[in-house]
Amino acid sequence: MRIRAMLILCCAVLAACRASAPARTAAEGQDAFWASLQSLCGRAFQGTLTQGSAADSSFTGKALVMHVRQCSPAEVRIPFHVGEDRSRTWIITRTEGGLRLKHDHRHADGSEDRVTQYGGDTRGPGTSAAQEFYADAHTATLIPAAVTNVWTVEVVPGSRFGYALRREGTDRRFRVEFDLTRPVTPPPAPWGYSD
16 A cells, blocks of 8 residues: 555656646746847847838838847847837837737837837747747737737847747738847937937
């Protein structure tokens, strides 16, 4: 009877260890991604549009610069400048369940655009190099066509930073890549933020 009880106890301990391993691995992947993102703080990089559609013509022929401008233990703000347009800032925050991506859009006077603060949360662990963010309820209300949006942010240390959008069930795709081997002079503050 004692041996049987010991075997049951051992099996229960092993099962508990297996159940906790994926959570630990998930946290480690997101922690590594977060550390890579934080390591870019204060630096700016020029990018290239590598995938787009007619809807993205405003990006053609313009300097694309991202600046990892503000970092705290819980939030990273990354303005994305398109030529002289300083209206876009990506905001990535840590949440209890993972990571969240929001898009802060501003007018030149600093006021919020009507279409702003859309984005979503991670649904899984992702990897140390890439995280996927699925459109949230606010996004679905604000931009009904974006209900199936999935944004991907990639950080491959010493190589590239990628920002991508795909709209599930459609051919809508957008991707811009930034060369992390060649930092550039940080641009002015985005609209709505002070220097």
